[in-house]
Amino acid sequence: MAKVIDSKIPAGPVPEKWKEYKAHQRLVNPKNKLKLDVIVVGTGLAGASAAASLGEMGFNVINLCIQDSPRRAHSIAAQGGINAAKCYQNDGDSVYRLFYDTVKGGDYRAREANVYRLAEVSNNIIDQCVAQGVPFAREYGGMLANRSFGGAQVSRTFYAKGQTGQQLLLGAYSSLSCQVKAGKVKLYTRYEMEDVVIVDGRARGIIAKDLCTGKLVRFSANAVVIATGGYGNTYFLSTNAMGCNCTAAVQCYRKGAYFANPSYVQIHPTCIPVHGDKQSKLTLMSESLRNDGRIWVPKKIEDAKALQAGTKQGWEIPEEDRDYYLERRYPAFGNLVPRDVASRAAKERCDKGFGVNNTGLAVFLDFSESINRLGLDVIMQRYGNLFEMYEEITDVFPGDVANEINGVKYYKPMMIYPAIHYTMGGIWVDYELQTSIPGLFAIGECNFSDHGANRLGASALMQGLADGYFVLPYTIQNYLADQAVWPKVSTDLPEFEEAEKKVDAEQDRLLNIKGKRSVDSIHKELGHIMWEYVGMGRTAEGLKIGLKKMHELEEEFDKNLFVPGTKEGLNIELDKAIHLRDFFTMGQLVAFDALSRNESCGGHFREEYQTEEGEAKRDDENYFYVGCWEYKGKGNEPELIKEPLEYEAIKVQTRNYKN
Ligand SMILES: Cc1cc2nc3c(=O)[nH]c(=O)nc-3n(C[C@H](O)[C@H](O)[C@H](O)COP(=O)(O)OP(=O)(O)OC[C@H]3O[C@@H](n4cnc5c(N)ncnc54)[C@H](O)[C@@H]3O)c2cc1C
Numbered sequence: 311m312a313k314v315i316d317s318k319i320p321a322g323p324v325p326e327k328w329k330e331y332k333a334h335q336r337l338v339n340p341k342n343k344l345k346l347d348v349i350v351v352g353t354g355l356a357g358a359s360a361a362a363s364l365g366e367m368g369f370n371v372i373n374l375c376i377q378d379s380p381r382r383a384h385s386i387a388a389q390g391g392i393n394a395a396k397c398y399q400n401d402g403d404s405v406y407r408l409f410y411d412t413v414k415g416g417d418y419r420a421r422e423a424n425v426y427r428l429a430e431v432s433n434n435i436i437d438q439c440v441a442q443g444v445p446f447a448r449e450y451g452g453m454l455a456n457r458s459f460g461g462a463q464v465s466r467t468f469y470a471k472g473q474t475g476q477q478l479l480l481g482a483y484s485s486l487s488c489q490v491k492a493g494k495v496k497l498y499t500r501y502e503m504e505d506v507v508i509v510d511g512r513a514r515g516i517i518a519k520d521l522c523t524g525k526l527v528r529f530s531a532n533a534v535v536i537a538t539g540g541y542g543n544t545y546f547l548s549t550n551a552m553g554c555n556c557t558a559a560v561q562c563y564r565k566g567a568y569f570a571n572p573s574y575v576q577i578h579p580t581c582i583p584v585h586g587d588k589q590s591k592l593t594l595m596s597e598s599l600r601n602d603g604r605i606w607v608p609k610k611i612e613d614a615k616a617l618q619a620g621t622k623q624g625w626e627i628p629e630e631d632r633d634y635y636l637e638r639r640y641p642a643f644g645n646l647v648p649r650d651v652a653s654r655a656a657k658e659r660c661d662k663g664f665g666v667n668n669t670g671l672a673v674f675l676d677f678s679e680s681i682n683r684l685g686l687d688v689i690m691q692r693y694g695n696l697f698e699m700y701e702e703i704t705d706v707f708p709g710d711v712a713n714e715i716n717g718v719k720y721y722k723p724m725m726i727y728p729a730i731h732y733t734m735g736g737i738w739v740d741y742e743l744q745t746s747i748p749g750l751f752a753i754g755e756c757n758f759s760d761h762g763a764n765r766l767g768a769s770a771l772m773q774g775l776a777d778g779y780f781v782l783p784y785t786i787q788n789y790l791a792d793q794a795v796w797p798k799v800s801t802d803l804p805e806f807e808e809a810e811k812k813v814d815a816e817q818d819r820l821l822n823i824k825g826k827r828s829v830d831s832i833h834k835e836l837g838h839i840m841w842e843y844v845g846m847g848r849t850a851e852g853l854k855i856g857l858k859k860m861h862e863l864e865e866e867f868d869k870n871l872f873v874p875g876t877k878e879g880l881n882i883e884l885d886k887a888i889h890l891r892d893f894f895t896m897g898q899l900v901a902f903d904a905l906s907r908n909e910s911c912g913g914h915f916r917e918e919y920q921t922e923e924g925e926a927k928r929d930d931e932n933y934f935y936v937g938c939w940e941y942k943g944k945g946n947e948p949e950l951i952k953e954p955l956e957y958e959a960i961k962v963q964t965r966n967y968k969n
Contacts, residue, residue: 345370346369346370346532346533346790346793347369347370347371347372347530347531347532347798348364348369348370348371348372348531348532348533348534348535348786348790349371349372349373349374349515349516349529349531349533349534349535350364350371350372350373350374350535350537351373351374351375351503351516351534351535351536351537351538351558352374352375352383352536352537352538352539352558352754352756353373353374353375353377353380353383353483353486353497353537354383354384354385354479354537354539354754354755354774355383355385355388355475355478355479355482355754355771355774355775355778356385356537356753356754356755356756356774356775356777356778357373357375357380357383357535357537357538357753357754357778358373358380358383358479358482358483358485358486358778359482359485359774359775359777359778359779360535360537360753360777360778360779360782360783361373361486361489361495362482362485362486362488362489362495362778363485363778363779363782363783364495364782364783364786365486365489365490365492365494365495366485366488366489366494367783368494369494369790370494370496371489371494371495371496372495372496372498372529372531373486373495373496373497373498374497374498374499374501374502374503374518375498375499375500375501376500376501376502376521376553377499377500377553378499378500379499380479380483380486380497380499381479381480381483383479383539384539384550384551384553384554385475385478385479385771385774386473386475386476386479387475387549387550387551387594388474388475388476388478388770388771389472389473389474389475389594389596389598389696390457390459390467390469390472390474390596390597390598390767390768391457391459391467391468391469391474391598391767391768391771392435392436392439392467392468392469392474392478392768392771392772392775393408393432393459393462393466393467393468393766393768393769393772394408394432394433394435394436394466394468394772395407395408395429395432395433395466396433396436396454396456396466396468397464397466398453398454398456399456399464399465399466401464401465402464403464403465403466405426405429405430405432405433406429407464408429408432408466409425409426409428409429409959409960410960411461411462411766412425412428412429412760412761412762412766412769413425413762413957413960414461414960414965415460415461415648415761415762415764415765415766415769416734416760416761416762416763416764416765416766416912417650417762417763417764417911417912417926417928417965418762418911418928418930418934418955418957418960418962418963418965419571419574419762419763419911419912419936419955420759420760420761420762420763421741421759421760421936421953421955422955422956422957422958422959422960423741424741424759424760425760426959427776427781428760428772428773428776431776431779431780431781432772432776434779434780435772435775435776435779435780436454436468438775438779439478439481439775440454442481442482442484442485443481443484444470444477444478444480444481445470445477446468446469446470446477447468447469447470447471454468455468455469456468456469457469457598457601457692458601458646459597459598459646459766459767459768460597460600460643460646460647460648460649460652460766460767461643461646461647461648461766461767461967462646462766463642463643467598467767467768469598471692471694471695472596472598472693472694472695472696472699473695474771475771478771478775482775482778498518500520500521500522501518501519501520501521501527502518502519502521502557502885503516503517503518503536503538503557503558503561504516504517504518504519504526504557504561504813504888505517505561505565505809505810505812505813506534506536506558506561506562506565506747506750506809507528507530507805507806507809508565508566508747508805509799509803509805511747511748512747512748512749513533513534513747513748513749513750514530514531514532514534514749514799514803514805515528515529515530515531515534515799515801515806516528516529516534517529517806517809517810517813519813519885521880521885522879522880523878523879523880524876524877524878524879524880524881526810526813526814528801528806528810529801530798530799530800530801530806531798532749532790532793532798533749533750533751533786533789533790533793534749534750534751535750535751535752535753535782535786536558536559536562536737536750536751536752536753536756537752537753537754537756537774537777537778538555538556538557538558538559538756539554539555539556539754539755539756540554540556540732540733540736540755540756541554541555541556541559541572541733541735541736541893541896541900542554542575542730542731542732542733543555543556543889543893544556544836544837544840544893544896544897544900545575545730545837545840545841545845546590546833546834546836546837546838546840547584547589547590547591547592547729547730547837547841548591548592548729548730548731549578549581549592549593549594549729549730549731550730550731552590552591555889555892555893556756556889556892556893556896557888557889557892558756559736559737559752559756560892560895560896561892562737562745562747562750562752563737563895563899563939563941564895564941565747566746566747566940566941567737567738567745567746567747567750567752568737568738568745568746568938568939568940568951569735569736569737569738569758569899569938569939569941569948570735570736570737570738570758570936570937570938570939570953571734571735571736571758571763571903571936571937571938572733572735572896572899572900572902572903572939573735573844573900573901573903573904573907573914573937574733574734574735574758574761574762574763574764574912574913574914575730575732575733575734575735575900575913575914576649576650576730576731576732576733576734576764576765576913577649577650577653577728577729577730577731577845577846577913578594578597578649578653578728578729578730578731578732579597579605579649579652579653579655579656579726579728580594580595580596580597580599580600580652580675580726581593581594581595581726581727581728581729581731582594582595582700582703582704582724582725582726582727583667583669583671583672583725583726583727584669584671584727584729585669590830590834592729592730593699593703594729594731595675595696595699595700595724595726596693596696597649597767597768598692598693598696598767599675599693599696599724600645600646600652600675601646601692602677602680602684602689602692602693603645603675603676603677603680603724604634604637604645604675604676604677604679604680605634605635605636605645605652605656605673605674605675605676605726606632606633606634606635606673606674606676607632607633607635607659607660607664607665607666607673607674608627608631608632608633608664608666609631609632609633610631611663611664613627613631614663614664614665614666614670615663617666617667618665618666618667618668618670619668620668623712623713624666624674624676624720624722624723625678625712625713625720625721625722625723626713628715628716629715629718633659633664635655635659636652636655639655639923639968640967640968641968641969642967642968642969643967647967648764648766648767648967649731649764649765649766649767649913650763650764650912650913650915650926651925651967652728653728653846654846654915654924654926656673656726656727656728657728657846657847658924659673660672660673660727666725667725671727672725672726672727673725673726673727674723674724674725674726675723675724675725675726676721676723676724677689677708677709677721677723677724678718678719678720678721678723681709681719681721682718682719686709689709690709697709700724704724704725706722706724707722708721708722708723708724709721710722728846730841730845732755732765732770733755734758734761734762734763734764734765734912734913735758735900735903736752736755736756736757736758736759737752737756737757737758738757738758738936738938738953739751739752739753739757739758739759741785742785742786742788742789743757743759743777743781743782743785743786744785744786744789745757746938748789749789749793751782751786751789753774753777753778753781753782754773754774754777754778755770755773755774757777758936759773759777760773761773762911762912763911763912763913763914764911764912764913814877816888816891817877817884817888818877820871820873820884820887820888820891821873821875821876821877821884823868823869823870823871823872823873824872825869825870825871825872826870826872827866827867827870827871827872828872828883829871829873829883829886829887829890830886832863832866832867832871832890833886833890833893835863836860836863836890836893836894836897839856839859839860839863839897840856840897840900842856843855843856843859843901844856844897844900844901844904846915847915847917848904848914848915848916848917849916849917849918850905850908850916850918853901853904853905854905856901857898857901857902857905860894860897860898860901861898861945863894864894867890867891867894871887873887895944899939899948902939902947902948903937903939904916906937906950907933907937908929908932908933909927909928909929909932909933910926910927910928911926911928911933912926914926925965926965928964930962934954934955934962935952935953935954935955936952936953936955937950937952938950938951938952938953939951
């Protein structure tokens, strides 16, 4: 019988229940005469917004990141937009509707109360960012513009061309810089957290490495917040920035923080397909493109074969021979179905032989209809930088006219295929964003919180900024209120000493293996195992094979790794080796969770559990819970702990995007 945990949601009727959390906030003297220190690890949208807000509230903040500037956090990659329930389009949007769409989009596996809170604060985020000067796109009349993202029938996505993440991060960075100047935030760039230090059962500090000198440094504080992003790079090829890693999260897991729903991994339908075995990165083509781009493959298998052989081009296939399969299967949402649904549909067509490139693993994203209707200028205003990015990578410009059939102009379509993109799973947190270790908080993509089994487009930025600007700065005070009587501990404590020694010894171990294989070669192999056995379609048998292969490869890593150089000074290979060690722990955890969840939901698709039409088949009777895992040592099976889900406002039903 698995242990059960509680998310500490304040009791009371809906919706007052969720609003009560505001009343619970016991504000610790805002100008902080108490001198409480908080470590915030990460300067992505979640970390930068949290550090800036905590500094503004008077806390002393130590803020770290691995890049040379907070502005280079992975968050700058975010292209398409950020959701909010402003209803500027007068199309019937509301807080409730955003809440409902998010819960439904997550295939009823999110914690309902968290999602309601997220929808509630969504509008504040836009106001906050506008006040910072974020240049959101505007209508001719000056009103902020919106576009649509998957899983919604309203237009609620705010955007800044295809650079929304970058502009939002510049806004957060300017707030952060104010606090740096005010002396409330001390910034440590090129510092990597290697371990969390627990004293008397509470998170009391971290061990970090100065990545330039290799020196290990101890930081002590009254609370630790990790905002270190997701674990998508476990799969080697993903749309994530190359530096994304899960070392901080996995170290917290090893120290006792539960890891929730690791198998909920998002595979994004619109990425530039893999084009060879020398690649180390995949590129996303934003979901926003599905507003105006139509996804299709040929109706006739002989056309598909000709495309694969290179004897025919997409623009030579006339309208009547095209299968707009998303519009056909999901008439109500068409090309704007959620990502998990769109990805599986693309795989289904390609598995049946209808893929459109030489590998057979691609479908078309075509702008012919919208360019003919709106003109290239309008389309370029909306997606100009994405078209240019596509051209730079593939040498094909999607705005080039290529053919004319029966008076209709056909433009060169993009080719796209699903790829690993985002991780809904993460460190388990309660309603106050505190992990199962008191004093340790997790925010942004690195926690599991709000997206259930599938995240809707443009909701990650919303969640990261909600956590950083509007939730954590208040909820952390419920913890810190007690800390007023606790002085900050000394970094000379044996707990710090021991943690630092372990980190140092780990570096020695990796350097001394002196085998023959590079970090990347092993990581690439791990990625293949993950994609093949723990990817878009999973089976019990495949997951067991995947786990076995991962164990074998981890042994190879431990025996045959080669890390050049020393631990003194800059050693990028050593840093990557540490990350890979943790990707192994993570990969196995993803597979364990996937194996234990005998159902399909959202991004977790077990082929044994599907409807006749190939849709995900949930088992609410047995799996209506958050699956949390407790670390039990290397090579041992982690222990499952369940947080039962409770839905009061939304009726749990089968997802339907057809009508
Ligand atoms: C190509 C792409 C496009 C996207 N587009 C959108 C979009 O349009 N809309 C949307 O809502 N979402 C989008 N997303 C998702 C979204 O960008 C991310 O989920 C979000 O930015 C994550 O923010 P974060 O602050 O949690 O983490 P990150 O931005 O990943 O930041 C992590 C931070 O932690 C630091 N860090 C990591 N490990 C350590 C360590 N051990 N020690 C010290 N520091 C550490 C890093 O330096 C960094 O500062 C997109 C994602 C990708 C890959």
